[in-house]
Amino acid sequence: MPAEAAPPRRAGGSDRVAHAILLLGVVLFALPLWIVLMGSTHDAATIGRGEVPLLPGGHAVENYTAAWQRGGAGVPGGRMLWNSTVMALSIALGKIAISIISAYAVVFFRFPFRKAAFWSIFITLMLPVEVRIFPTFKVVSDLGMVNTYAGLIIPVIASATATLLFRQFFMTIPDEFVEAAKMDGAGPLRFFWDVVLPLSRTNMAALFVILFVYGWNQYLWPLLVATSADVETVVIGMVKMIGSEANTEWNIVMATCVLALLPPVAVVILMQRWFVKGLTETEK
Template identity: 60%
Template sequence: MIERRPVLDFIAHATLIIGVLIVAFPVYLTLVASTQSASDIASARPLSLLPGSNFLETYRVALFGGESSMGSKYPAAAPMMLVSLISALIIAIGKITISLLSAFAIVYFRFPMRSLVFWMIFVTLMLPVEVRIGPTYEVVSSLGMLNSYAGLTVPLIASATATFLFRQFFLTVPDELVEAARMDGAGPMRFFKDVLLPLSSTSIAALFVIQFIYGWNQYLWPLLVTTNEDMYPVVLGIKRLIAGEAYTEWNVVMATAMLAMLPPALVVMLMQKWFVKGLVDTEK
């Protein structure tokens, strides 16, 4: 029997609603600002909370570039979003692929110092990009990978966290499956492809969402390895919009920020079911 506690239910729902409002209000304010003109934003004290009438013009300038109504020239966000999309997909798919193969080798292959190899991988969690960014940049520069997708993605595609998660999952796979595959004459890669990958589908989906957002939101590393505007990701482009003009048209900046939020939001919404299942499902 479940005891109903109306007061506690009310407090819980009120807390959730307040939390949603706190998170959603900046997004709503960004959307409202993107529909107004630059003069309206500059003169408004405080900013109006009602949408303006400059929606189509602002988003046209933000997405395709060109000259705004105030005479400022802005680059197109569409090419920058394409760079971000390609980079995020390469990082997400690369991290998952390398982590799957690394975890598979650590769990199912017997080789000297196997545990040491795993812990060496795991220790890299204590070395974030900011700590190793100097030597990494030197290597990328020496290999001629600046201003390229390889330079944007290759240093970021290894993931100790994903390797650890896949290793822990592979350890829960019954030994009977390994023996059955061996009796059927399946080699290691066939066992990996036909057994482990289907079982790991929800975990792969959850990690894909996390790693896609991680790759999309990269700022510091692209700031170092890109000097060509054609290779700017959209997050870096937003900063350029703010610093590139003496007079900032905040409506265009806000419109670009809204466009930059759409792909990660779509990925989360479309893969929400798989994402939640991959994080909480215990029936492996």
């Protein structure tokens, strides 16, 4: 009788090490967030004494109410969250719309200097934000868009990265799809709407999550262009709330930080399935 195959060896030791490393990473990442969450439920005196609360307190309702209605530096937290939401949504949707159209033109249309047009877009990735931020601010100021939603959104609404990603995906679409669309009498717009857009749904979803978080976390550009309370974002507002050590209401600051976490976390959770599919799968 043939000898039975030996059972596969279990890598129990290596699994335990991997799990221990993952657990340590989770603790290092989650502990500061937990301290902020717990600190937002205590009064200012507790935080002022330098205590690090690890258990919830009894001032959560009043702290979050104050953060929403009063905020800091004279701007209600609700207003700052609204401004950040408008900016992040507009930046994400605008970048996707502009990038998918420009990538579609570069891949499926034939015109002079087509590759030069793409590389002129791509080369902007080599320029640091600090290099072009002051010329951009000069243009925005001359156009009278300082302290407006347009000034916050339009200068950062184009994305060379998203254009590159859409271009690389469009190049994987088989030529047979294009030929079949031509045989059916579909023009460029119908081919874009009926074929390209449905194939790009997961890619758009993944980019939306990334670009929404990018727009939400914007700091340098809103700091320059939004000097009015009417368009102040929550990221700028939290920085302004931190004054001198004696005058800072840390419980309100922490409550505002928790509120500022909710929209991007909600976007990631709600679109998690699409986000993972967009990063790992290619639909054809």
